[in-house]
Amino acid sequence: MPYKRITLTHFLLQEQRRLGGSGSFTALMTDIVFACKMISHEVNRGALAGNLGVAGSENVQGEEQKKLDVLANDIFLHMNALGGSYAGMASEEMEDVHAVHGAADGKYLLLFDPLDGSSNIDVNISVGSIFSILKLPEGADAGSKDAFLQPGVKQVAAGYALYGSSTMLVLTTGNGVNGFTLDNNVGMFLLTHPDMTISADTKEFAINASRERFWEPPVKRYIDECRQGKEGPRAKDFNMRWVASMVAEVHRILCRGGVFLYPADSENIKKGGKLRLMYEANPMAFIIEQAGGAATTGRGRMMEVQPTGLHQRVPVILGSKNEVERLGAYHAEYDAK
Ligand SMILES: O=P(O)(O)OC[C@H]1O[C@](O)(COP(=O)(O)O)[C@@H](O)[C@@H]1O
Ligand SMILES: [Mg+2]
Numbered sequence: 001m002p003y004k005r006i007t008l009t010h011f012l013l014q015e016q017r018r019l020g021g022s023g024s025f026t027a028l029m030t031d032i033v034f035a036c037k038m039i040s041h042e043v044n045r046g047a048l049a050g051n052l053g054v055a056g057s058e059n060v061q062g063e064e065q066k067k068l069d070v071l072a073n074d075i076f077l078h079m080n081a082l083g084g085s086y087a088g089m090a091s092e093e094m095e096d097v098h099a100v101h102g103a104a105d106g107k108y109l110l111l112f113d114p115l116d117g118s119s120n121i122d123v124n125i126s127v128g129s130i131f132s133i134l135k136l137p138e139g140a141d142a143g144s145k146d147a148f149l150q151p152g153v154k155q156v157a158a159g160y161a162l163y164g165s166s167t168m169l170v171l172t173t174g175n176g177v178n179g180f181t182l183d184n185n186v187g188m189f190l191l192t193h194p195d196m197t198i199s200a201d202t203k204e205f206a207i208n209a210s211r212e213r214f215w216e217p218p219v220k221r222y223i224d225e226c227r228q229g230k231e232g233p234r235a236k237d238f239n240m241r242w243v244a245s246m247v248a249e250v251h252r253i254l255c256r257g258g259v260f261l262y263p264a265d266s267e268n269i270k271k272g273g274k275l276r277l278m279y280e281a282n283p284m285a286f287i288i289e290q291a292g293g294a295a296t297t298g299r300g301r302m303m304e305v306q307p308t309g310l311h312q313r314v315p316v317i318l319g320s321k322n323e324v325e326r327l328g329a330y331h332a333e334y335d336a337k
């Protein structure tokens, strides 16, 4: 009997029983799963469906939108409005929040990066979608951004879909991290990566090295030491990776350890960094911590950052615990001077 694996739907039902409550948790995840399946299909079709290239518009970040950024955003909005679980949604591709009028059971808020790694779409390198789920605070207006500005520790669930050689969905509800692979023959996500955990130590770092001239001394020191290898203070050789898709970097780290850095530097500090707190850094921090890793800004725990803006950017350092802590110590030493 080939189908011995647990399906994502059955996994969610088990989670629902564990969490108790009325089944709304399963419902809100089901909408996201539909959206990711559709986006996977569109990403996979690529040029065949005219899905490559630019949309001819800019998003709130002033970035040129790719056609798939816009299509993925529309799919997420449409599918997650249908189920009625979300009272409001916010996205990298939308300036303001989107209130879901008439959301029958709207107790939750959804934040998402519909297409992560956009610079890789046209060159057929892995991209993904990232999502974060919050509760709608009592009496809050889901149409106001204030309802969304909750620290990462308030997330009830987070995850990402990776559209790579296979399509995967990786998820946490605060009870560890599990990975599912889409079986296109039966159209179902099946549990293939149960209880994903990250080794505390690693020999692999990921950073965009072309930005070295802008780095702060603690980051420069850390990367220099890694590059010195066995002959240097770390007394071991390190390898480097940079995919330019945060989802792919985080997935690699979940599978074999590593440390990922997109620090604030003298060029992007005006904006606060590169990556966005609410729909990139916080959901990834929740997943990484649940897998036994750590996620910081270099100067504090990511999920304790009090958000001030929907599209706020932050420095990101995450992955194998001992490396993230070492980077924290280098920042503290530098700041103490
Ligand atoms: O172009 P750079 O500097 O390598 O930055 C790559 C980073 O930017 C991102 O592509 C930003 O995300 P979006 O593609 O969703 O805008 C991350 O996925 C990635 O880690
Ligand atoms: Mg992104």
Ligand SMILES: [Mg+2]
Pocket: 069, 092, 113, 114, 115, 116, 117, 118
């Ligand atoms: Mg994006």
